[in-house]
Amino acid sequence: MATATPEAVESRIVEALASFGPDIEQVTRTATFEELDIDSLDLVELAQIVEDEWGVELKGDDMKGLKTVGDAIDLVVARAA
Amino acid sequence: MKRRVVITGVGAVTPLGVGAEPLLRRWAAGEVGIQEGEGAARDFVAKEHLSIKEARRNDRFAQMAMVASDEALAQAGWNGEKPYAPERIGCVLATGIGGLESLEGQHDNLRDKGDKAVSPLSVPLFMVNAGTAALSMRHDLRGPTFQVGSACASGGHAIGTAMRMIQMGDADAIVTGGAEATLTPLARASFAAASALSPTGISRPFDARRDGFVMGEGAGVIVLEDAEKAEARGATILGELKGYATTSDAYHITATLPEGTYASRAMDLALADAGLTPAEIDYVNAHGTSTELNDAAETTAIKLTFGDAAGQVPVSSLKSSIGHLLGAAGAVEAIATLLAINERIVPPTLGLQEPDPALDLDYVPGAARELTPRNGTPKALSNSFGFGGHNVVLCLEGTTA
Numbered sequence: 001m002a003t004a005t006p007e008a009v010e011s012r013i014v015e016a017l018a019s020f021g022p023d024i025e026q027v028t029r030t031a032t033f034e035e036l037d038i039d040s041l042d043l044v045e046l047a048q049i050v051e052d053e054w055g056v057e058l059k060g061d062d063m064k065g066l067k068t069v070g071d072a073i074d075l076v077v078a079r080a081a
Numbered sequence: 082m083k084r085r086v087v088i089t090g091v092g093a094v095t096p097l098g099v100g101a102e103p104l105l106r107r108w109a110a111g112e113v114g115i116q117e118g119e120g121a122a123r124d125f126v127a128k129e130h131l132s133i134k135e136a137r138r139n140d141r142f143a144q145m146a147m148v149a150s151d152e153a154l155a156q157a158g159w160n161g162e163k164p165y166a167p168e169r170i171g172c173v174l175a176t177g178i179g180g181l182e183s184l185e186g187q188h189d190n191l192r193d194k195g196d197k198a199v200s201p202l203s204v205p206l207f208m209v210n211a212g213t214a215a216l217s218m219r220h221d222l223r224g225p226t227f228q229v230g231s232a233c234a235s236g237g238h239a240i241g242t243a244m245r246m247i248q249m250g251d252a253d254a255i256v257t258g259g260a261e262a263t264l265t266p267l268a269r270a271s272f273a274a275a276s277a278l279s280p281t282g283i284s285r286p287f288d289a290r291r292d293g294f295v296m297g298e299g300a301g302v303i304v305l306e307d308a309e310k311a312e313a314r315g316a317t318i319l320g321e322l323k324g325y326a327t328t329s330d331a332y333h334i335t336a337t338l339p340e341g342t343y344a345s346r347a348m349d350l351a352l353a354d355a356g357l358t359p360a361e362i363d364y365v366n367a368h369g370t371s372t373e374l375n376d377a378a379e380t381t382a383i384k385l386t387f388g389d390a391a392g393q394v395p396v397s398s399l400k401s402s403i404g405h406l407l408g409a410a411g412a413v414e415a416i417a418t419l420l421a422i423n424e425r426i427v428p429p430t431l432g433l434q435e436p437d438p439a440l441d442l443d444y445v446p447g448a449a450r451e452l453t454p455r456n457g458t459p460k461a462l463s464n465s466f467g468f469g470g471h472n473v474v475l476c477l478e479g480t481t482a
Contacts, residue, residue: 021134037134044201051197 004054004080010073016049029070054080083248085308088319091416092152094145095299096120096403105420108402109428109449118282120297120404140180141262145300146212157304164314171224171252172216173243175235175259177408180207212260224252236411237465237473241325253307259412260300285432286369286398287444294370297404301412320419321478324355330470341382344472348386351474359387366418366463369398380440397445401431411465422459422479425452
């Protein structure tokens, strides 16, 4: 399993979110999921990718509080530590 | 008095290309879209037409329906504001199987990596109503929307059901048709196991050497409107859906009733629904699958309906050019039929070189012919029959000039 450095997590999450539809330039730390048209189904898929990469298991309740890309990156980094 | 129902737009994605225009043009020119025993819609690349999000959230069958619907709605002049309130526009699409490629892929994930690897998009990808749901959201259609399934008769059922709903006043317009994309290992093996697929990979309906159907994929979408409302808004009318009927063999899960009794009854009832006699029909677009049983039973059925004059009505099968599009077949064939009669073309049955002595109708072998309407406007029947014994017939009337 890869080391979850903040840089690595950010890079992988941005890449994953961009593969769901938004242009990669739009996917910044401050961008909200609403702005990016990322819905709950996308977030479940993101959680699967995160678990595959770093073994961090994110449940539905974890995902509900996430508003921005930065929220997701911080959560994964904190859990992986 | 039933409301009349007209066609104002058509769109298609088929093995002959993206668009309804290449479908008729290439078929009439004798071109075959089948390669290596399958009618893949090779020219269709989802990302050329859809955003990343649209493409990844829809199975190939729904993707093709979306692209065909864009073409049909544009032709109907619905690009900008819709001519009716969203609540008065419905969507009835057909599929025989649904998102099989997605289903197989997710099953691979489940088997190989466990249940946590199954995508949250799985059900929206493979559910049979995914095509209808996609079009409803894409075009803001808020009237009655649902998917119909009757195997290879589905496309005809969708269009006929949509016609009835407009006649009954449930909607002023309905986006209808069918889509199918099942060129997958499971579908191949399944149809082959049922001895339905051609082992030689050649679709040659009504030929003595026919040995099964060739699977194809694609979508056909039609915009149906209440005739009075379409005329009032000055729409270009492509034709009228004059009649629809459906019957059942109640005989065998895959085999057609050899006597053709109920397939013929569906033709009789569709003619009656249209207020027409067999003598007024210029062309029959056959189900013509290239299976031994279908082509024989359908021939018998046509003879029952048309009687002594059966030999005078040209009968041909689009499946000779593109294979069998399963749940999309009836829709794509209805579109090709309408375009053909409007162009005054009788399109051919391709690959028919060795006539079966038992099959003696005019199957239009080899090359297209000119169509001269018998009575004013050109009129045609389009037959669709499905596993399960479902028979559907549509009666279409083309335009005058």
